[in-house]
Amino acid sequence: MFRGLALGSGGFVVALIAAIGIFLLLQALPSLQANQVSFLTSGEWTTGDPNDMRFGILYLLWVTVATAAFALVLAMPVALGIALFLTQYAPRALARVFAYIIDLLAAVPSIIFGLWGLQVLGPALVPTAEWLNTNLGWFPLFSDGNVSIRGGGTIFTAGIVLAVMILPIITAITREIFERTPKDQIEGALALGATRWEVIRTTVLPFGRAGYVSGSMLGLGRALGETVALYLILSGASGRAPELSLFDGDATIASKIANDAAEFNNEISAGAYIAAGLVLFVLTFVVNALARWITTSRTGK
Amino acid sequence: MSTELELERPAQPPSFQGISTGRKAKNLAATVMVSLCFVVAVIPLVWVLWTVASRGMESLLRADWWSHSLSGVRANEDLGGAYHAIYGTIAQGLVTAVIAVPIGILVGIYLVEYGAGTRFARVTTFTVDILTGVPSIVAALFVYSVWISIFGFSRSAFANCLALLLLMIPMVVRSTEEMLRVVPNELREASYALGIPKWKTIVKVVIPTALSGIVTGVMLGVARIMGETAPALILMAYSARINMDIFEGSMANLPLLMVKEFTNPEAAGFNRTWGAALTLILIIMLFNLAATLVSRLSAVKTK
Amino acid sequence: MAKRIDVKDLNIYYGKFHAVENVTLSVPPRSVTAFIGPSGCGKSTVLRSLNRMHEVIPGARVDGSVLLDGADIYGAGVDPVEVRRTIGMVFQRPNPFPTMSIRDNVVAGLRLAGTKNRQQLDEVCERSLRGANLWEEVKDRLNKPGGGLSGGQQQRLCIARAIAVQPDVLLMDEPCSALDPISTLAIEDLITELKQDFTIVIVTHNMQQAARVSDQTAFFNLHGVGQPGRLVEIDETSRIFSNPSQRATEDYISGRFG
Numbered sequence: 129m130f131r132g133l134a135l136g137s138g139g140f141v142v143a144l145i146a147a148i149g150i151f152l153l154l155q156a157l158p159s160l161q162a163n164q165v166s167f168l169t170s171g172e173w174t175t176g177d178p179n180d181m182r183f184g185i186l187y188l189l190w191v192t193v194a195t196a197a198f199a200l201v202l203a204m205p206v207a208l209g210i211a212l213f214l215t216q217y218a219p220r221a222l223a224r225v226f227a228y229i230i231d232l233l234a235a236v237p238s239i240i241f242g243l244w245g246l247q248v249l250g251p252a253l254v255p256t257a258e259w260l261n262t263n264l265g266w267f268p269l270f271s272d273g274n275v276s277i278r279g280g281g282t283i284f285t286a287g288i289v290l291a292v293m294i295l296p297i298i299t300a301i302t303r304e305i306f307e308r309t310p311k312d313q314i315e316g317a318l319a320l321g322a323t324r325w326e327v328i329r330t331t332v333l334p335f336g337r338a339g340y341v342s343g344s345m346l347g348l349g350r351a352l353g354e355t356v357a358l359y360l361i362l363s364g365a366s367g368r369a370p371e372l373s374l375f376d377g378d379a380t381i382a383s384k385i386a387n388d389a390a391e392f393n394n395e396i397s398a399g400a401y402i403a404a405g406l407v408l409f410v411l412t413f414v415v416n417a418l419a420r421w422i423t424t425s426r427t428g429k
Numbered sequence: 430m431s432t433e434l435e436l437e438r439p440a441q442p443p444s445f446q447g448i449s450t451g452r453k454a455k456n457l458a459a460t461v462m463v464s465l466c467f468v469v470a471v472i473p474l475v476w477v478l479w480t481v482a483s484r485g486m487e488s489l490l491r492a493d494w495w496s497h498s499l500s501g502v503r504a505n506e507d508l509g510g511a512y513h514a515i516y517g518t519i520a521q522g523l524v525t526a527v528i529a530v531p532i533g534i535l536v537g538i539y540l541v542e543y544g545a546g547t548r549f550a551r552v553t554t555f556t557v558d559i560l561t562g563v564p565s566i567v568a569a570l571f572v573y574s575v576w577i578s579i580f581g582f583s584r585s586a587f588a589n590c591l592a593l594l595l596l597m598i599p600m601v602v603r604s605t606e607e608m609l610r611v612v613p614n615e616l617r618e619a620s621y622a623l624g625i626p627k628w629k630t631i632v633k634v635v636i637p638t639a640l641s642g643i644v645t646g647v648m649l650g651v652a653r654i655m656g657e658t659a660p661a662l663i664l665m666a667y668s669a670r671i672n673m674d675i676f677e678g679s680m681a682n683l684p685l686l687m688v689k690e691f692t693n694p695e696a697a698g699f700n701r702t703w704g705a706a707l708t709l710i711l712i713i714m715l716f717n718l719a720a721t722l723v724s725r726l727s728a729v730k731t732k
Numbered sequence: 733m734a735k736r737i738d739v740k741d742l743n744i745y746y747g748k749f750h751a752v753e754n755v756t757l758s759v760p761p762r763s764v765t766a767f768i769g770p771s772g773c774g775k776s777t778v779l780r781s782l783n784r785m786h787e788v789i790p791g792a793r794v795d796g797s798v799l800l801d802g803a804d805i806y807g808a809g810v811d812p813v814e815v816r817r818t819i820g821m822v823f824q825r826p827n828p829f830p831t832m833s834i835r836d837n838v839v840a841g842l843r844l845a846g847t848k849n850r851q852q853l854d855e856v857c858e859r860s861l862r863g864a865n866l867w868e869e870v871k872d873r874l875n876k877p878g879g880g881l882s883g884g885q886q887q888r889l890c891i892a893r894a895i896a897v898q899p900d901v902l903l904m905d906e907p908c909s910a911l912d913p914i915s916t917l918a919i920e921d922l923i924t925e926l927k928q929d930f931t932i933v934i935v936t937h938n939m940q941q942a943a944r945v946s947d948q949t950a951f952f953n954l955h956g957v958g959q960p961g962r963l964v965e966i967d968e969t970s971r972i973f974s975n976p977s978q979r980a981t982e983d984y985i986s987g988r989f990g
Contacts (some may be wrong), residue, residue, distance in 0.1 A: 219790070
């Protein structure tokens with residue numbers, strides 16, 4: 129009986145994931161059929177009138193991927209540094225306290241990061257953003273975007289906040305793997321007369337690389353799905369196509385859904401957002417599955 | 430080879446094969462960079478916490494904040510409080526936990542005690558991993574499409590709990606799994622040797638041994654979901670009034686209160702938003718602290 | 733190349749714990765010195781203090797001096813990295829770097845020191861592998877990972893790695909305890925050859941091994957649990973095993989220990 133119960137719960141969880149995919153698809157299909165434009169290649173988004181649905185994922189997808197990728201580029205090296213600091217450099221008595229401080233970052237709810245990004249960090253970043261835009265504007269990522277830089281509601285601000293948010297995730301996993309670097313490897317390198325940094329390069333980094341990559345993927349998954357921080361920071365509909373710059377604004381898939389939740393008054397309109405949610409689900413599914421695959425294929429050896 | 434010479438030669442300080450300045454410089458540079466990374470991470474933490482504390486303190490110092498709702502309070506009045514939202518946050522967190530904990534523990538038990546090594550267990554583990562990564566907004570859309578679209582229920586705090594459930598179950602599974610794996614096999618075998626059936630061994634021997642770890646995991650999980658906002662935006666309607674009924678009507682929670690008030694341009698709106706932020710952080714810290722305490726206290730007991 | 737070691741009044745502490753007390757001994761160049769004694773007597777600790785490897789453990793510190801041809805390895809301004817570069821070490825369990833090929837393992841130390849010349853690296857690789865009696869067995873698979881070798885081969889690979897940087901002294905911490913008897917024999921033969929070029933100090937649990945390979949033997953003991961370990965006596969190996977001057981040594985050697 130007890131065994132059945134436990135097995136049933138396991139089955140329930142498996143069924144849940146399948147159900148998420150299936151039900152989202154079921155709810156999205158009628159809207160996709162009613163869609164007047166191509167869902168995958170259009171950037172338009174007008175869903176108010178069930179008889180004239182025009183919605184495409186393209187612009188949202190760009191902002192989603194760009195924000196998450198920018199966050200990842202910022203967070204990965206820093207997280208690596210922190211993980212090394214905590215496992216290889218910090219005095220052991222302090223390492224636990226330091227690690228706890230980094231974990232505290234993960235305990236702060238995303239809405240608070242969002243609020244901080246909107247009201248504090250965003251305005252503080254405007255001079256930097258303007259400088260980049262003025263002096264390095266020839267570089268496509270720093271060229272003019274589709275929203276005002278002065279407003280702060282750009283991929284640039286959002287990416288930095290997201291980077292802070294995923295930092296503890298990447299750090300935690302990387303740290304855990306670095307800690308497991310076999311001691312005899314480290315001693316072997318030391319006995320060859322390696323400096324601390326060389327010990328890290330010859331033993332810790334090769335040993336922990338897979339864990340680091342997989343932790344980064346989990347961070348990426350988290351960044352892709354982050355909703356409320358971006359809902360607060362990004363400046364909402366600009367109506368203009370993105371310029372493929374870090375100073376684009378508008379919305380990510382998730383923040384768009386949160387933004388327009390009040391619009392869910394008929395099933396066809398809601399279905400458009402559910403279709404967008406399905407894309408997000410698939411995206412995070414792939415990224416997370418990849419992360420797990422990296423870990424298991426590595427430990428399987 | 431000039432061994433004799435070397436032996437007779439008086440000791441000179443550079444007797445060791447020195448390392449090049451380039452290597453020393455690289456080592457120093459790495460040390461500096463790595464330490465800087467840590468500092469870089471601490472800056473936003475301190476900055477965020479300071480912002481929240483300094484901006485939110487004013488609201489928290491008013492006695493009404495903890496005992497009144499915002500019912501009937503105008504947007505520009507620094508009156509009323511967050512009682513309705515605090516109640517909502519805690520009630521929704523607890524209801525979610527009450528449902529998520531048994532399911533999560535059972536899945537954890539299945540994975541460690543029954544399924545270990547089987548194909549279905551591997552599938553389940555993978556699914557739990559994926560569930561961990563499901564964005565909260567997707568969980569919310571799923572609950573919306575099943576609970577509201579298909580079953581026809583209206584938006585409610587309970588619908589929010591259902592979405593939070595999806596986020597919390599994998600956390601409980603993880604911590605259960607981890608704690609059960611730590612329970613030494615000798616304990617199980619000792620129990621079997623007494624002729625005690627497997628399920629009873631699990632309930633009477635394995636779970637109690639792992640309990641403190643599981644409780645810690647659950648508390649951390651509750652702390653996590655209480656800060657979730659996205660599901661509430663889709664599945665709940667905000668109410669400035671106190672509503673005790675999870676299943677009916679509009680209800681508040683702290684994140685939702687913040688979302689409602691941050692667009693309020695009055696000074697009172699600013700105070701309420703950041704007051705709610707500080708309150709939320711305090712509640713989350715309280716749960717985190719309790720989790721640490723539970724694990725500390727029971728860790729001593731086992732020794 | 734090979735240098736002598738003079739240890740004077742060496743005390744080793746881990747935090748408040750006094751691990752080893754008042755060790756004074758000398759190791760002549762081009763010889764093999766064996767450290768023997770019961771578990772916990774501090775012989776490995778003394779060995780690791782000879783190239784400052786014990787500092788890996790937080791709270792470890794030493795009093796006294798360890799002189800390498802007269803230069804104090806604990807002297808002010810001496811970098812432990814330089815010491816370890818000069819005094820190599822082979823460990824209890826073979827520890828080749830798993831992500832590196834056999835060749836890369838052997839030349840890892842030289843690479844760290846900045847040698848990039850491929851021809852030179854290849855030469856050192858061959859010379860070191862020959863020196864470790866491993867060349868014939870692995871010359872056709874130098875690019876395969878070092879982890880694929882047998883335990884005994886891995887240990888000889890680690891010895892090749894240690895001698896590739898041409899250290900003055902080679903420390904060996906129970907190098908055969910994880911190996912089968914045949915591999916052990918191969919390593920013992922190797923040690924006898926290596927002493928032509930290196931000063932060797934070896935910790936061993938195996939008294940026959942000490943008797944077979946070493947020129948002089950140091951016996952360490954401790955009075956009781958929680959007491960510091962100390963050097964009981966050091967003498968020519970033949971004398972230690974036939975006619976030791978201390979009663980404790982004789983008891984230990986003849987198995988009447990404890």
